[in-house]
Amino acid sequence: MAGSKTARAARAGRTKAADDVLFDRELEDLPADLRWREWLLRIEAVIFASSEPVTRETLARVVGRNCSLDLLIDDLRDELAGRPYELVSVAGGWQYRTRSRYADTIRASSAQTRSATAALSESEAMVLMAVGYFQPVTRGELSKIFGREISRDTIGALRGAGFIASGPRSPTPGAPYTYVTTKHFLSAFGLETLRDLPDVEALEDAGLLSRNERAEEDAPD
Template identity: 55%
Template sequence: MAKETPPLDTDLEDLPPELRWREWMGRIEAVIFASATPVPRADLARVVGQGVSVDLLIEDIQAELANRSFEIACVADAWLMRTRVQFADAVRAAADVGDQLTDLNEFEVAVLASIAYHQPLTRDGLKDIFGKDISRDLIGRLRAQELITTGPRSPRAGAPYTYVTTTHFLVVFGMGSLRDLPDREELEDAGLASWHTKVPVVCNW
């Protein structure tokens, strides 16, 4: 008969306050490090004492990682560990890792950006923006890369599906939330305004 694992001691009352806090920090860091996806606050709260601020623990961990090549970042109210932007070229060179968006052409990226700025958005909505039908194959490629998913049904006739971006979209582009989407001036500085001229930068939240 398998031996039951004892419940995790989250309060750590036998430790002095400083060591207790350090143990909680270590647990938070370990959970985030071990996860392949962003870890929600509720999951992190399970490994520390009741009423303990996960946010303060993460702030202390972030301070300790300030001079390291990796960081803990917030994405859609969850946390993940990632290498810092300035080391991206070194990581790609050493591991021969390609950009996650290299399979998308410029037009497909434009469609993705339009969904990001105007979600929830239907294929008819995309047609209004680009002046032509957007193929289901294109939508399928964006879904296959987990950059978009289906959203709520549109209230229009026939209740067509809408499309919205995903948490993975935020991870790929290094954003904490959709509020971090660049404004018009930033798009121009990045050289992206040429294909975005027909897409007013107006967010629906």
């Protein structure tokens, strides 16, 4: 068994090495301007083909070792200046997104879009928002925040959609599972990191969240 795993790993290593030889990243036979243009088209193709934000490490596999990805991204954004879509930084990578000024146009067309957020009910969206702000958070803590029981079905729906995942066990009695948001959550809502979430105080003022209620209920007598 161990021998077969070693053999498979060796074959995979040889295949990757062969791919590295066949795929010319450096493009040293091209003039500098054409080389830059080809690198630009390569990263555009990779980002366009991907269903998730593309990381820096992924893009680095298709351009030269001394190529500046940041400058390539800047040039690509300049080329898209007059287009109805743009290149944005989300979830630790880059992804194409339709410009917000065309949101009404897309809704009016009733076209099927790639966004997963429309599938959420209002209740699920509220629970997801609470997980985003209070993570890692247990189902019991979510129930206290909303003043009603948050069902396992709601948690299951958010997990099934890829928005949340299990976090560390809570140190409270029974060590229940906590829940945290995923990279898909960041991507779906156009966030680069959790620091880009709207200010929690503004949501509290609007009555959408109440961390004070949670703190009071969790406080010892």
